[in-house]
Amino acid sequence: MGDDTAHTLWHGRFEGGPSEALQALNDSLPFDQRMYAQDIAGSRAHVTMLAEVGLLTEIERDQILVALDTVEGEFDAGTIRFEPSDEDIHTAVERRVTELAPEAGGKIHTARSRNDQVATDLRLWTKRELGDLAGLVVRFQQTLLDQAVAAGDAHLPGYTHLQQAQSVSLAHHLLAHGWTLARDVDRLLATRERLDVSPLGAGALAGSSLPIDPVRTAELLGFAKPFDNSLDAVSDRDFVAESLFDLALLGVHLSRIGEELILWASAEFGFVTLDDGFSTGSSMMPQKKNPDIAELARGKAGRLVGHLTGFLTTLKGLPLTYNKDLQEDKEPLFDACDTIRLTLLALDGMVSTLTYNTDVMAAQADSPYSAATDLAEYLVRNGMPFRSAHAVVGEHVRHALEGQDSLENLVAGDDRLGPEAAALLRPGMSVRQRTSRGGGAPSATADQLDRFRSLLAALADRI
Ligand code: ARG
Secondary structure (H helix, E strand, O other): OOOOHHHOOOOOOOOOOOOHHHHHHHOOHHHHHHHHHHHHHHHHHHHHHHHHOOOOOHHHHHHHHHHHHHHHHHHHHOOOOOOOOOOOHHHHHHHHHHHHOHHHHOOOOOOOOHHHHHHHHHHHHHHHHHHHHHHHHHHHHHHHHHHHHHOOOOEEEEEEOOEEEEEEEHHHHHHHHHHHHHHHHHHHHHHHHHOOEEOOOOOOOOOOOOOOOHHHHHHHOOOOEEOOOHHHHHHOOHHHHHHHHHHHHHHHHHHHHHHHHHHHHOOOOOOEEOOHHHOEOOOOOOOOOEOHHHHHHHHHHHHHHHHHHHHHHHHOOOOOOOOHHHHHHHHHHHHHHHHHHHHHHHHHHHHHOOEEOHHHHHHHHOOHHHHHHHHHHHHHHOOOOHHHHHHHHHHHHHHHHHOOOOHHHHHHOOOOOHHHHHHHHOOOOHHHOOOOOOOOOHHHHHHHHHHHHHHHHHHHHHO
């Protein structure tokens, strides 16, 4: 304790140095150093602006810019050396710049605070990251699309209450997840658009008495616009909460896909066979092939929801403006992004290497009972009110289940239904019936595939 007293940013005001316990709790460098490129970009814009408004000479500006290049090179190469006084990434970069350019470096923090600096860095980081993650989701959607195309006319049971309901084409089922993920991409990009505001120039909380130009730094950093209110600029972390929500919901969607794959890969379903490269074995039971990736996709959702609720709780009740509580924004955000990235990549690999056991799917889908609604709709086409039709078919189903006769025979022998209706119970017939827009028949799916293709192209363009 105390050796590095002279190096803290506030050493003028303090007689003693920070205690070890304070440093251990307070320092964010271990996790915020991953924003070094954004921190350096922010400093480049800041000093460029300072020179333009006359607060730095061109020589001073250039000395700082050269030092910033060196520091960035050190970070890139992993040769940067930290000092115990480097509390966070902002402190570390400023300390190193000042070592390299002692005179000019002392001016880098003119009219700037770590409060506007950290908000700027994290917005820049998040802006890039959300675009990257949206790209990975689109890639996974492309996998689902490719598989939907490859599935051709294969069909499987559709479920409600996890009970077989009506059969649908496999392509239809795969695309359902594709459409869900399209909303995730849209949300990530909308969040990215809303966060595109530069907080630089807000200072600690109230702006500056010096003639700085926040419009210019916003422009230099490629932000869509500068902040309007300095108090809001340094205390707003809505973009973190929104990102955490987007990622949590995306994680929830991936967990639902994971759960389905777990079911489908079970011996009881047997709908899919997992590729060896994307499944694991058991240390004890030689016969096992486990869907770990799908289970982790399911499990990681808990952690993502936790980051969202945890961070909202951190924000709740915080008075304006910056409070150190806000330093709790980075770890959940970084972890949520890393978690989604890993999960998407593995799940994409798992899905793209699946073998679909379409015979098993079809055998389940072609249970005559799953065509019961088609029989009722047959009666409706002949003028019977749906409620009565439901009762007529329901009675046949009950009798068939009681063992009176096969459903097909019962239907064929009922003159309101007859052989034409009974033909609907033959394998592969039911799935072809639901041709309404967005429905599960292969013919309706073809149309949907086209619309999904256009949507995917539009989303990819927005990234
Ligand atoms: N490491 C801090 C954070 O992540 C940077 C801002 C520090 N500001 C301050 N007034 N101590 O929030």
